[in-house]
Amino acid sequence: MNAHVLFFDEVDRSRLLDVGGKGANLGELSKAGFSVPEGFCVTTAAYKDFIATSSDMDGLLDELYTLDRNDLERLRKLGEWIRTHLLQLEIPTPIKNEIIKAWKAIGTHYAYAVRSSATAEDLPTASFAGQQDTYLNIRGEKELLRHIHHCWASLFTDRAIAYRGKNGFDHRQVYLSVVVQRMVQPEIAGIMFTADPANGNRKVVSIDASYGLGEAIVSGIVSADLYKVKTGEIIQKNVSEKKKGIYALPEGGTITKDLPKEQQKQQTLTDEQIRNIARLGKQIEDHFGSPQDVEFCVEKGKVYVVQSRPITSLYPLPDIRQEPLQVLFSFGHFQMMTDAIKPLGISVIKTFVPFPKQYIQEAGGRLYVDLSEILRHKIGRKIFPKIMINMDEAASRAIGEVIQRPEFLAIPSKLSLQTVRPFLSFLMKEVWKNLFKRDPAAARGKVEAYMQQTWTDLRESLLNVSGAKRLEVVQSELLRFFKGLIPNVGPNILSFFLSAMLLKKLLIRWLGDDKELHQLNKSLSGNITSEMGLQIGDLADLLREFPEVEAYVKTADDRNFYHGLADVPDGEQFQRAFANFISTYGSRCPGEIDLTRPRWREAPTQLIPAILGHMRSVEPGEHRQKFIQGEQEAKAAEQRILERLQGNRFKYKVMKRLIKVYRYYGGLREHHKYLLTLILDECKQAILTEAEDLVQKGILPEVEDAYYLTLEEMIQLAKGQLIEEMPRLLAERKEKHEWHQTLRPPRVMTSEGESVTVSRTGEFPAGALVGSPVSAGVVEGKARIVLKPEEAQLHQGEILVAPHTDPGWTPLFQSAQALVTEVGGLMTHGSVVAREYGIPAVVGVDDATKMIRQGQRIRVDGNQGYVEVLSDGE
Structure with missing residues (x-):
């Protein structure tokens, strides 16, 4: 028989299922010698035996599973029924007797705090904080039993039911323990985070403190003092005006009182207390092995710990030392793909990227690039942030701030440029030839020949191999991809970027402004x-001509997409055109450098919303006419520039050359990404072929389970290794990936875990959402929030508001009147395409998809870089 009551010194984390997260943590702290007021836990066994007395509970729980959590009225009524029913049940006598015995053992003269402690509470990925009820200053046997009864019922508060539903917890598998803890009568109480909850810095302890019970802070009736401590030093003190406090009443219960005027503006904790409490917090963190959210109180100068739980809101740290200070930027933000990536996708990226492996780190299912060693060098510190402005202006600002910190500058760089000097010399020679000697028009043929040869070589190398050998060929081909790409394609990309920079500088220097530059970017040849x-x-x-085909594709699924087209009148004609498109672009998709993402050839219906959106918002043939018009406008801009320079032969000649270089090499800036998608798609097909074989052998449950393994693990599996570990490994990886998907990755972070943001300065309209101006023009229109391009429903005149865009989003650009994204820079994909299509764009607008609501009328100012919400629209 399981015990109905356990004292704190009888429990630890191994008893989580018996006493819940809160109870287990208090037991851990008590056993470790921390100052925890005495108490006991009424176990989940007691709760189960109590629930078992009801003949109706199973039916009520069944109703919870049919509940739509968005139906708030139904949720409220059902929660009320369950709570009322539970409060009508009697607590079984054996349970009552054990509770009273434990209460007497500690002391009947004390007041007690009665808190719920659920088995799905205070976990690393879900805190459940505040979902069930807490009662303070409970006195006497009758009141103690009554409030334990109410705690059990509070497992079905409206907020607890909704929280479990949202986070995927089974209502039948979450049980409640009740923590009964001796109340201290504090002069001061507070909450301490052993890592800064505002920015994630693991070295900063953040303390909120006020007078009386901590409930005043938790309930929000008082603005507490805020103190921050880093490595033993107080780095911030915000002393607030604390007008009220909550205090215990002698007869039980609590009262809210006005604080004396002279106390309201006093610093609650002394500096010595602040440092001591911060030190205590770090000791608790060390015990649990992770940052903690700690509730404490101070009675007669002694600090008591009354609760500790993991901080679940922090973004995970990469596996690197916190010291010396390092700065990392998100590879996903740079590539316009901020979603969590499955292990196979991460391992493939780490295989083909040209960075040494110590420079690329994994955290939270994303990749971060650590170029601290380069940034510690004076040259790298000067050049890199300027390069980053073109990729992501917000990231450039954040990196620029960190690399000027004294603690960053204090560490000398060990980087020697001697190792990269020959490569840089080669690269710059090639770029110089591209800029001033070679015919830019000839570059496209050379690049496309290289691409075709590379793709052919890979396909041939995979033809006659299988098993582990096939996977090893995939690995070796990925490893050498950039070794060939950089010398053959790299100079072209760099030539485009440098020509853009030179054009901007010279237009401003020679003509006084660079307003013509965005015209030169339109309709680039060969893109x-x-x-x-x-x-x-x-x-x-084409689809406009076939209404029956249009009706079919609106409801078609991927599995029989082509087969179904054959059964529709005129379907074969559209099928041929669509198949021809897929034969060229089928390797592409949103987030396309993540190998695990479904390609258009695998999921052709991803393209249908873009095609239908084009039909709604663009007239027949208009897209081709706009492209021709863009070419004409670019040519006209070139003529206007050159006419103004005719009096100076040198300037005329240089400008004419740079414009030609800019437009031809600009047309090639996407070729390397396209080649990469071809290579990744071939590798994906090879990997999934081997995965199918492993499924047939009973080693993998499903083909797509391969996505949760690294490429190296797939090779080992094909060799007969790791087989016994598969069930555990796959379950752990799937659970972790689900958690990673809920995280918001920082753009720039330090090795201390700090998420670094630096706002753009300037004069902007009140309430404007500020980003970076990347494509000129000002447009007003209705906002269309699109989180996934395959779900887009763009209509004529709408403004596309998205988290980010990459080539997989390109089909939507024809229909959009303007573009707003949360991620991006001057030279990232969406910005370049927006300029090419001549639509205004503002990128790097934090939380744009949340701050702007569907259908609102907004103004996008691509000249100054901000968005204004004008009205709520229809």
Whole structure:
């Protein structure tokens, strides 16, 4: 028989299922010698035996599973029924007797705090804080039993039911223990986070403190003092005006009182107490092995710990030392793909990226690049933030702030440029030739020949191999991908970027402004991604002619998409055109450098919303006409520039050359990404072929389970290794990936865990959402929030508001009147395409998809870089 009551010194984390998270943590602290007021736990066994006395509970729980958590009225009524029912049940006599015995053992003359402690509470990924009820200053046997009864019922508060539903917890598998703890009568109480909850810095302890019971802080009736401590030093003190406090009444219960005027503005804790409490917090953190949210109180100068739970809101740290200070930036933000990536996708990226492995770290299912060693060097510190401005202006600002900190500058760089000097010398020679000697028009043929040869070589190398050997070929081909790409394609990309920078500088220096530059970017010749967008428009125009085919594709699924087209009148004609598009672009998709994402060839219906959106918002043939018009506008801009320089032959000649370089090499800036998608798609097919074989052998349950393994683990599995570990490994990886998907990755973080943000300065309208201006123009229109391009429903005149865009989003650009994204920079994909299409764009607008609501009328100012909400719209 399981015990109904356990004292704190009888429990630890191994008894989580008996006493819940709160009870287990208090037991751990008590056993470790921390000052925890005495108490006991009424176990989950007691709760189960209590619930078992009801013949109706199973039916009520069944109703919870049919509940739509968005139906708040139904949720409220059902929660009230369950709570009322539980409060009508009698507590079984054996349970009552054990509780009273434990209460007497500690002392009947004390007041007690009665708190719920659920088995799904205070876990590393879900805190459940505040979901069930807490009662303070409970006195006497009758009141103690009554409040334990109410704690059990509080497992079904409206907020607890909704929280479990949202986080996927089974109502039948979450049980409640009740913590009964001797009340201290504190002069001061507070909450301490052993890592800064505002920015995640693991070295900063954040303390809120006020007078009386901590309930005043938790309930929000008082603005507490805020203190921050880093490595033993107080780095911040905000002393607030504390007008009220909550205190215990002698007869039981609590009262809210006004504090004396002279006390309201006093510093609650002395500096010595602040440092001592911070030190205590770090000791508790060391005991649990993770940052903690600690509730404490001070009675007659002694500090008591009354609760500790993990902080679940922190973004995970990469596996690197916190010292010396390092700065990392998000690879996903740079690549316009901020979602969590499955292990296979991460391992493939780490295989083909050109960084040494110590420079790329994993955290929270994302990749972070650590170039601290380069940034400690004076040259790297000067150049890199300027380069980053083009990629992500917000990241550049954040990196620039960190690398000027004394603690960062105090560490000398060990970097030697001798190792990279030959490579840089080669690269710059090639770029110089591209800028001033070679015919830019000839570059496209060379690049496309290299791409075709690379793709052919890979396919041939995979032809006659299987098993582990096939996977090893995939690995070796990925490893050498950038070794060939950088010398063959790298100079072209760099030539485009440098020509853009030079044009901007010279236009301003020679003509006084660079307003013509955005015109020069329109309709770049040879841009493979722009051509893809034009072909989407062609498919839309074709579909207009076949209403029955249009009706079919609106409901088609991926599995029988092509087969179904054959059964629709005129379907074969559209099928041929669509298949031709897929034969060229089927390797692409949103987030396309994540190998685990479904390609368009695998999920062709991803393209249908973009095609239908084009039909709604663009007239037949308009997309081709706009492209031709863009070419004409670019040519006209070139003529206007050159006319103004005719009096100076040197300037005229240099400008004419740079414009030509800019437009031709700009047309090639997407080719390397396209080649990468071809390579990744071939590798994916090879990996999944081997995964199918492992499924047939009974080693993997499903083909897509391969996504939760690294490439190296797949090779080991194909060799007969790791087989026994598979069930555990897959379960752990799937659970972790689900958690990672809920996290918001920081753009820039330090090795201390600090998420670094630096706001853009300037004069902007009140309430404006500020980002970076990347494509000129001012437009007003209705906001269309799109989180996934395959779910887009763009209509004529709407403004696309998205978390980010990459080439997989290109089909939507024809339909959008303007673009707003949360991520991006001057030279990232969405910005370049927006300029090419001539639509205004503002990128790097934090939380744009949350701050702007669907259908609101907004103004996008691509000249100054901000968005204004004008009205709520329809």
